Amino acid sequence: MPVILDTDDIPQEFEKFWTVEQEKAFLKLVEEEKLSKEKTQTLIENYLYSEQEPMRDDILELLDGEKPTLLQRKTTGERILRRIIDFVETFINGISG
Numbered sequence: 001m002p003v004i005l006d007t008d009d010i011p012q013e014f015e016k017f018w019t020v021e022q023e024k025a026f027l028k029l030v031e032e033e034k035l036s037k038e039k040t041q042t043l044i045e046n047y048l049y050s051e052q053e054p055m056r057d058d059i060l061e062l063l064d065g066e067k068p069t070l071l072q073r074k075t076t077g078e079r080i081l082r083r084i085i086d087f088v089e090t091f092i093n094g095i096s097g
Contacts, residue, residue, distance in 0.1 A: 018091070022091040022092075025087060025090070026040075026041075026091075029083055029087055033062075033063075033079075033080050034063060034065060035063060035064060036063075039061065039062045043059075043062060043084070044084060044087070044088060044092075047088065048088065048092065053081065054081065054084075056073065056074070056077035056081070057077075059084075060076065060077050
């Protein structure tokens with residue numbers, strides 16, 4: 001976090017810091033899992049709105065490029081879902097909770 005001289009600026013500075021960290025974490029998730037940035041953002045927004053975990057097929061639709069084989073679908077879908085839920089819990093629900 002940056003050096004803050006005026007304690008009244010702490011909430012605004014923390015908000016800026018948290019937004020940057022959230023964006024970095026989102027881009028890391030998308031890059032490491034090879035996901036569509038736009039589709040992933042939409043899925044997260046829908047998840048937040050509906051409060052229901054996305055279906056595995058919806059998760060697998062986020063993948064850019066080669067799709068997993070039938071044998072890999074379950075583990076790949078579960079891994080990506082867990083990472084998305086962890087992201088939401090940390091960066092969205094965690095800050096407001």
